[in-house]
Amino acid sequence: xxxxDKAGLTRELRRIALQAGAAIMDHYHTDFxxxxxxxxxxxxxxxxxxxxxxxxGLLAVAPDIPVVSEEAAAGGHxxxxxxxxxxxxxxxxxxxxxxxxxxxxxxxxxxEHRQPVAGVVYAPAKERMFFGYGSGNAFExxxxxxKDGNGEGKARAIAAxxxxxxxxxxIASRTHRDTKTDEYLNLYKVKEFLAAGSxxxxxxxxxxxxxxxxxxxxxxxxxxxAGHAVLAAAGGSVTQLDGTPLLYGKTERGLDNPFxxxxxxxx
Numbered sequence: 001x002x003x004x005d006k007a008g009l010t011r012e013l014r015r016i017a018l019q020a021g022a023a024i025m026d027h028y029h030t031d032f033x034x035x036x037x038x039x040x041x042x043x044x045x046x047x048x049x050x051x052x053x054x055x056x057g058l059l060a061v062a063p064d065i066p067v068v069s070e071e072a073a074a075g076g077h078x079x080x081x082x083x084x085x086x087x088x089x090x091x092x093x094x095x096x097x098x099x100x101x102x103x104x105x106x107x108x109x110x111x112e113h114r115q116p117v118a119g120v121v122y123a124p125a126k127e128r129m130f131f132g133y134g135s136g137n138a139f140e141x142x143x144x145x146x147k148d149g150n151g152e153g154k155a156r157a158i159a160a161x162x163x164x165x166x167x168x169x170x171i172a173s174r175t176h177r178d179t180k181t182d183e184y185l186n187l188y189k190v191k192e193f194l195a196a197g198s199x200x201x202x203x204x205x206x207x208x209x210x211x212x213x214x215x216x217x218x219x220x221x222x223x224x225x226a227g228h229a230v231l232a233a234a235g236g237s238v239t240q241l242d243g244t245p246l247l248y249g250k251t252e253r254g255l256d257n258p259f260x261x262x263x264x265x266x267x
């Protein structure tokens with residue numbers, strides 16, 4: 001496998017994500033401890049165990065590609081990287097994990113030339129795996145993994161939809177929706193609101209289950225890259241609010257994102 005073989009690479013990312021998801025689920029069914037980082041965001045042993053599995057897996061698969069991962073970055077370790085690097089959020093939606101609502105994901109993305117070109121989003125509690133690796137190559141797999149992270153389901157192609165004439169289905173954060181988001185949505189004809197945690201919001205648009213996800217709060221690049229890759233592969237888009245592309249590798253911003261909007265196939 002070479003880095004140009006995006007389908008082959010994505011197979012490996014899916015395998016790694018399954019293993020990380022199995023480790024997360026081992027903790028999910030216990031009375032785990034919650035620790036707060038310097039920015040007051042929560043972290044658990046599940047975050048750290050999943051990250052260790054992912055970092056080891058990526059090192060074995062693609063040892064020459066730098067990895068920027070959330071918990072390592074929180075500890076001050078961000079490797080030097082160029083045009084090609086991985087972005088990892090080992091447990092996106094830690095609050096959802098703590099609340100035990102199932103809406104948390106494992107996110108692994110490959111970024112090339114500031115765009116996410118391959119990504120895997122795995123929701124182990126919901127047994128849903130989303131992955132994409134370029135235009136027209138977006139899939140969902142219903143998969144059940146064993147305790148060692150071995151599992152295989154049947155993948156189906158997914159595609160972002162054009163909204164119905166009677167209005168948009170908007171999906172927003174379960175824990176971060178604010179008045180700015182509501183003001184932005186006044187620009188659109190909305191027929192239904194959905195709420196979801198983590199990067200599942202991108203994936204539900206990619207699967208044609210929603211049309212629009214605006215975000216006016218702070219996010220980091222590892223929060224969005226994998227879902228962005230899946231949605232782009234499904235024919236959707238993720239842009240800044242002014243319509244310019246959402247790019248990655250923004251070291252000048254500390255790898256945080258500007259406000260953005262994720263869309264399905266909206267003309």
